[in-house]
Amino acid sequence: PELLPLQAFLKTAETPADAEIDRDLGIALSRLSESIPPAQREIRSRMARLAAERLTTAVGRWPGDDAAWMALSVAENAIRPGVKMWEAAERAAALAPESESAWKLLAEAALANEKW
DSSP, rough: OOOSOOOOOOOOOSSSOOHHHHHHHHHHHHHHHHSSSSSGHHHHHHHHHHHHHHHHHHHHOOTTHHHHHHHHHHHHHHOOOOOHHHHHHHHHHOOOOHHHHHHHHHHHHHHHHHHH
């Protein structure tokens, strides 16, 4: 298995199930990928792919998880802006219509996909 740049810290009896930890790790990796300069494309894309793998599983398990959908849109944007980015952003905005972050992601996805 590939080594991850982040790990869950100090598992205890109160630690959530592995699926929840993977979801949280996916969100963290997505945020990390967003902070990597575009000039470091390979590293940025690698972090985003690690995030997208975990987040795709998470939204399959919890389709109402707007935070996971938003993070998935961010990760897909770092990998390659396109349809997957748009679909994740669209789902996030539908689940969290009051979220400015979700609408910002949807606007970015619309521009990247020329949906204006």
